Structure formats: structure tokens, C-alpha cells
Amino acid sequence: MPKVVALPRSFSRSEEAKEMLLQAGFEVIWNTEGRPLKEAELIEVIKGADALITGIDEVTAKVLEAGAPTLKVVAKYGVGYDNIDVEAANRLGIPVTITPGAPTRSVAELALTLMLSVSRHIPQMNVGVRDGGWNRITGTELGDKVLGVVGLGAIGAEVVKRAVAFDMKVIAYDAFVRQDMIDKYGVQYVTLEELYAQSDYITLHAPALPETVGMINKESLAQMKKSAILINTARGDLVVEQDLYEALSSGQIAGAGLDTFVQEPPATLDIVGLPNVVTSPHVGSNTVEAGYRMAKMAAEEAIRAVNGEAPKFPVKVPVNK
Ligand SMILES: NC(=O)c1ccc[n+]([C@@H]2O[C@H](COP(=O)([O-])OP(=O)(O)OC[C@H]3O[C@@H](n4cnc5c(N)ncnc54)[C@H](O)[C@@H]3O)[C@@H](O)[C@H]2O)c1
Numbered sequence: 001m002p003k004v005v006a007l008p009r010s011f012s013r014s015e016e017a018k019e020m021l022l023q024a025g026f027e028v029i030w031n032t033e034g035r036p037l038k039e040a041e042l043i044e045v046i047k048g049a050d051a052l053i054t055g056i057d058e059v060t061a062k063v064l065e066a067g068a069p070t071l072k073v074v075a076k077y078g079v080g081y082d083n084i085d086v087e088a089a090n091r092l093g094i095p096v097t098i099t100p101g102a103p104t105r106s107v108a109e110l111a112l113t114l115m116l117s118v119s120r121h122i123p124q125m126n127v128g129v130r131d132g133g134w135n136r137i138t139g140t141e142l143g144d145k146v147l148g149v150v151g152l153g154a155i156g157a158e159v160v161k162r163a164v165a166f167d168m169k170v171i172a173y174d175a176f177v178r179q180d181m182i183d184k185y186g187v188q189y190v191t192l193e194e195l196y197a198q199s200d201y202i203t204l205h206a207p208a209l210p211e212t213v214g215m216i217n218k219e220s221l222a223q224m225k226k227s228a229i230l231i232n233t234a235r236g237d238l239v240v241e242q243d244l245y246e247a248l249s250s251g252q253i254a255g256a257g258l259d260t261f262v263q264e265p266p267a268t269l270d271i272v273g274l275p276n277v278v279t280s281p282h283v284g285s286n287t288v289e290a291g292y293r294m295a296k297m298a299a300e301e302a303i304r305a306v307n308g309e310a311p312k313f314p315v316k317v318p319v320n321k
């Protein structure tokens with residue numbers, strides 16, 4: 001009986017994906033810890049497995065080596081695969097797959113949620129009203145503001161759609177120019193320097209790559225408007241957190257909405273404790289709907305691999321730092 005190890009906490013909510021795996025004759029091993037597994041735990045659980053379905057667990061070379069004799073696929077439940085050592089997987093001949101498009105709408109909705117929450121001070125007012133207060137903090141509108149999108153791929157494009165509906169003007173930075181974004185939403189492609197200087201909101205949607213890791217740092221923050229708000233639903237590694245902390249504390253920029261951190265949970269509460277920062281615990285794709293889509297697509301990849309079929313959404317190029 002083929003064995004699949006399914007680690008994402010919310011995977012077990014998807015009856016359809018579970019049923020698919022059972023119908024395909026899999027023995028399914030669930031992660032019942034309610035947290036990503038540590039390397040030593042992963043090494044134990046992966047032994048003898050045919051497929052691994054992983055969320056944000058660190059799938060290191062050692063983990064892959066422990067699974068290599070039997071492992072036929074590492075199926076990422078999501079799209080950002082910087083937690084998987086793709087170089088080691090390539091070396092060991094284990095395909096790595098992702099679920100493109102499955103989390104897109106949920107992450108875009110969260111980016112907008114964070115933009116609105118920071119602009120309208122929702123968390124502070126919520127706590128205030130609950131405590132019996134009535135502090136009516138003045139906010140700002142998204143309408144007529146400039147949104148700078150760094151990484152205009154699947155998620156970036158869904159953010160653009162929504163931002164335009166809020167009457168925002170959109171500028172973007174990406175190596176690949178999408179003519180449909182220009183034609184349909186009036187997106188203007190600019191250099192990174194222009195994007196930093198012109199944006200009222202900057203939203204990050206690029207993967208963690210050697211050229212994006214640390215891109216939001218002292219120098220780039222210094223180029224931004226004092227009224228700028230930074231949104232990061234991509235990866236924490238894109239930001240030098242100490243530099244962001246200093247920029248937010250000193251008024252160099254006005255606020256931030258952060259779903260992702262260098263270390264999760266964050267190593268210190270410095271940034272998350274600031275009054276002009278709204279945070280969430282890496283939940284961009286953590287909705288019922290995205291969960292169903294990611295679980296189904298990852299289960300399909302596991303089944304394909306065990307049946308000796310080629311993966312549908314393989315990734316070969318490492319994105320790790
Ligand atoms: N918060 C969450 O829960 C969550 C969920 C899903 C994805 N993500 C993150 O969002 C990222 C984007 O996801 P997607 O589905 O839109 O991926 P995608 O591949 O469709 O889009 C990524 C875009 O980034 C661009 N890019 C690459 N290098 C760049 C650079 N140096 N500067 C600017 N742009 C660059 C690519 O050309 C592409 O257009 C993922 O890599 C992942 O890290 C986070």
C-alpha cells in the first residue's frame with residue numbers, strides 16, 4: 001500500500017482530497033501536532049513514504065535523503081517553495097511540485113485586508129471599543145492613491161484587479177511585462193526606484209530569491225514617502241526586519257501590514273508591537289476555499305507520482321536564499 005505523509009494542518013479539512021487519496025489506495029499519515037514538524041520529526045515520518053505533501057515545514061536535504069529510497073514526490077500545498085531544498089531534491093531525483101493559482105485569490109484578499117486595516121486603524125479601534133473606549137481614529141482612503149506592486153504574477157494581478165476597483169492607480173515592477181495588466185487596468189511598469197519613490201502603498205508579491213531577499217532595507221525604505229504603507233504577504237525574507245522596525249519607529253514610513261516574517265513566529269515582538277503595524281500569522285492562503293484547491297491539487301500530484309505519471313506542476317529552480 002503506498003504511503004503519503006500529509007503535513008499541512010488544514011489538509012485534513014478537505015474531504016475531497018482525503019477521499020481521492022483513500023480511493024487511490026494510499027495509507028495517509030497526518031500531522032496531528034498542530035504545527036510544522038521539526039527536521040528530526042520529519043526524518044522519522046518520511047521513512048518509507050511514497051509521497052510527501054508539505055506546507056511550510058522545512059524539507060531539508062537530510063529529510064529528503066531519509067525519504068529518498070521510496071519518495072516519489074514532494075508536493076507543496078501552496079506556491080512558495082522556499083522551505084524545500086530543491087537542489088537536494090533534484091540531486092536525489094525527487095520531483096517537487098506546487099499548486100499554482102490555488103491560493104491566489106485568498107492572498108490577494110488578505111493584502112487588501114491589511115491595506116484597509118492599516119489605513120483605517122481597525123485593530124486599535126477594535127481593542128479600544130472592546131475596552132469601553134470610543135476613540136474615533138481618523139483614517140485615510142485607498143482611492144486616488146498609488147499602489148506599487150513588486151512582483152506582478154498571479155497574486156499581484158489579483159491585487160491589481162481589486163485595487164483598481166478601489167480607484168487606486170497602479171504601478172508595478174517585474175521583469176516580465178504583462179500586456180493584459182496594462183490594457184485592462186492601466187498598470188504602468190516602472191523601475192524599483194520609481195516604485196519606491198512614487199507609491200503610497202507598496203505590496204510585495206515576489207518569491208524569496210537571492211535577488212529579492214533583503215530588498216526592503218535601509219536604502220529602499222529611505223526612498224519611500226513618509227506616508228508610505230508597506231504590505232508583505234510574500235515572504236519575511238524580503239524584508240530586513242531591523243531596518244523596517246527603525247523606519248516605522250522613526251516615521252521614515254507610516255505603517256505596515258505583515259503576514260510573513262523572517263522567523264515564524266517572529267523572534268522578537270519589536271515590529272509587531274508597533275501601533276502602526278497590523279500583523280497576521282502567515283494566513284494568506286489559509287481560507288476554506290484555498291485549502292480545498294491546494295489539497296486537491298497536491299493530492300493529484302501525489303497520485304500521479306505513485307502511478308508513475310509525470311508531475312503537472314513541477315519546479316526545478318531553487319528559490320531558497
Ligand atoms: N502569505 C501567504 O500565505 C502566501 C501564500 C501564497 C504565496 N505566497 C507568496 O507569494 C509569492 C507569489 O506567489 P504567486 O502565486 O503570485 O507567484 P507567481 O510566480 O505567479 O508570481 C511571482 C512574480 O514575481 C516576479 N518576480 C520574480 N523575481 C522578481 C524580482 N526580483 N522582482 C520583482 N518581481 C519578481 C515573477 O516574474 C512573477 O511575476 C510566492 O512566491 C510566495 O512566496 C504567500
Ligand SMILES: O=C(O)CC[C@@H](O)C(=O)O
Pocket residue numbers: 008054055056077078079080081103284285
Ligand atoms: O502552507 C502554508 O500554510 C502557506 C503556504 C504559502 O505561503 C504558499 O507559499 O503557498
